[in-house]
Amino acid sequence: MQESASQACAPAGEQESIVRVVAVEADCAWLEPEQGTSCGGCASAAACGAKGIGTLASRLEARRFAIGRASARGAGFDLPDLRVGDRLVVAIDDRSLLQAAGLAYALPLAAALTAAIVAQEMSGSDGMALLAAVAGLAAGFGVMKRAAARMAARGALQSRAVRRADAVHALTRIHRPGS
Amino acid sequence: MREYLLLLVSAALVNNVILARFLGLCSFMGVTTRVDTALGMGMATTFVITVSSMADWAVEAWLLQPYGLGYLRTVTFILVIAAAVQFTEMSVRKLSPALFQTLGIYLPLITTNCAVLGVALLLVEGRMSFVHSTLFALFSSLGYTLVMAIFAGLRERLALADAPRLFDGPPLGFITASLLALAFMGFSGIGA
Numbered sequence: 001m002q003e004s005a006s007q008a009c010a011p012a013g014e015q016e017s018i019v020r021v022v023a024v025e026a027d028c029a030w031l032e033p034e035q036g037t038s039c040g041g042c043a044s045a046a047a048c049g050a051k052g053i054g055t056l057a058s059r060l061e062a063r064r065f066a067i068g069r070a071s072a073r074g075a076g077f078d079l080p081d082l083r084v085g086d087r088l089v090v091a092i093d094d095r096s097l098l099q100a101a102g103l104a105y106a107l108p109l110a111a112a113l114t115a116a117i118v119a120q121e122m123s124g125s126d127g128m129a130l131l132a133a134v135a136g137l138a139a140g141f142g143v144m145k146r147a148a149a150r151m152a153a154r155g156a157l158q159s160r161a162v163r164r165a166d167a168v169h170a171l172t173r174i175h176r177p178g179s
Numbered sequence: 180m181r182e183y184l185l186l187l188v189s190a191a192l193v194n195n196v197i198l199a200r201f202l203g204l205c206s207f208m209g210v211t212t213r214v215d216t217a218l219g220m221g222m223a224t225t226f227v228i229t230v231s232s233m234a235d236w237a238v239e240a241w242l243l244q245p246y247g248l249g250y251l252r253t254v255t256f257i258l259v260i261a262a263a264v265q266f267t268e269m270s271v272r273k274l275s276p277a278l279f280q281t282l283g284i285y286l287p288l289i290t291t292n293c294a295v296l297g298v299a300l301l302l303v304e305g306r307m308s309f310v311h312s313t314l315f316a317l318f319s320s321l322g323y324t325l326v327m328a329i330f331a332g333l334r335e336r337l338a339l340a341d342a343p344r345l346f347d348g349p350p351l352g353f354i355t356a357s358l359l360a361l362a363f364m365g366f367s368g369i370g371a
Contacts (some may be wrong), residue, residue, distance in 0.1 A: 098215060104226075107231055113313065116310055117310055120309070
C-alpha cells in the first residue's frame, strides 16, 4: 500500500490508501490507486505521465477496481455523487493484507525451497535441485490460486470506501500546525 | 543443520543487508511507517530476492562463467531481476486478480531495490552450490524483513512522541536507524 497522508489517520487494524475515481456507472464506480512511492524519485517518474508496457501508469491502470453502491453508502455518499477525478480513501483489513502477502509470496517460496532441498539431498545435483525448485514454485502457485480464490469468495481481498480524501488532508493540516 | 544455522545467523544478523551492507535504504526509510506495510514489503522482497538469486545462479554457472562473460554480470543480473519481478507480477495477476489488486503496489518498487542486485553479486563472490546460494539469499532477505519490521515498530512509537520540531520526522528516523545499526554491530564475530 502506498505511503500517504491518509496513513497518519488510519485506524489500527486497517490499511488506508488514496484512490481516484476514473469512471462512474449505474451500479458501480471504477477506482484507480494513486501512485505509491518508496522515494521521491519514483513519484517524479510517475509525474511524467508516460504510458506503455511496464510504466507506472500502465501498472496503475491494471490495478483498477470497482466499488458497489453498498460500499459507497457505507462511506456516507451515493454513486451519483461521485465525479471522475474525485479522490477517495479506501481501506483493507491489516490481517487480510498480511494473509494475502503470505499466500502470494511465502507459500510458493516455501514450496520451491522444500523441493530444492529434497532434490539436492536425494540426487546431489545442482541441476536437479534447480528443476525441483521450479516445479515446487509452480506447485506453490497452484495452491496459492486455490487459497486466494477462497479468500476472494469471503470478500477478504475487497477494499471498501471509507471517506472522501479531501477530508483527510484537512484533518492532517489540523494535526500538523505550521506544515 | 548446523551449517544452515550458521548461514542464517551470518546472512540475517551479522552481515545484515540493511544495517551492515547499507543496501535497500530507500525502502528502509520509505516503507516503514507501519509494521504491516513493512512486513508486506519484506515478504515481497524476500520472494523476489530468492527467486532472482535462483535464476542468477543458473545464469552465472551455465552462461557467464563457462563462456568468460563475467564483465556482463551486472547488466545480466539487472535484466534477470527485472524479468523475475515482471514474471511474479504477471503470475499473481493471472492466477489471482484479487490478490494482485491488493498487493500489486509492492512489486514495481522492488525492481529498483539495490538489495536485490547486491545479494545476487554477493552470491557470486561466495561461489556456493545452488541450495546454499538460495538459502543465503532467503536468509539475507529475512534479515532485511526483520530490520524493516523492527524499524517500523520504532517509528510507529516515535510518531506519537513529542519530539522537538528540529528532530521531528526524518531526522529522528535517521538517528533511530543509526542506533539500530549500532545494536546490530553486537552480532559481529558470531559464527566466525
